[in-house]
Amino acid sequence: MKISLQKKVGKRIQQIRIEKNLSQQDLAALCNFEKSNMSRLENGNANATLSTLEKVCDALKVDYIELFKF
Numbered sequence: 725m726k727i728s729l730q731k732k733v734g735k736r737i738q739q740i741r742i743e744k745n746l747s748q749q750d751l752a753a754l755c756n757f758e759k760s761n762m763s764r765l766e767n768g769n770a771n772a773t774l775s776t777l778e779k780v781c782d783a784l785k786v787d788y789i790e791l792f793k794f
Contacts, residue, residue: 731768732794733777738766740784740791754783 741751752762756779764770765780772780781788 728768730771733772733791734766734768734770736791736794737780737784740786741766744784746784751780751783755779 741748746754748762748766749759752759755762755776757765761770765772765776777788777791781791784790
């Protein structure tokens with residue numbers, strides 16, 4: 725079964741967040757998102773816009789390309 729791009733990106737966001745010792749709530753707050761939205765994003769159940777991914781990258785202090793290293 726092929727895994728969708730949004731699920732891959734979501735899992736990558738989760739992986740980076742954990743590596744940086746941030747809770748999902750902390751990352752959501754840094755992005756000015758609700759925790760439920762961050763959960764949907766990490767689970768691949770939300771189709772993130774480029775501006776959403778930009779906020780996440782800024783909050784995680786990573787380059788955009790890091791989200792696509794899977």
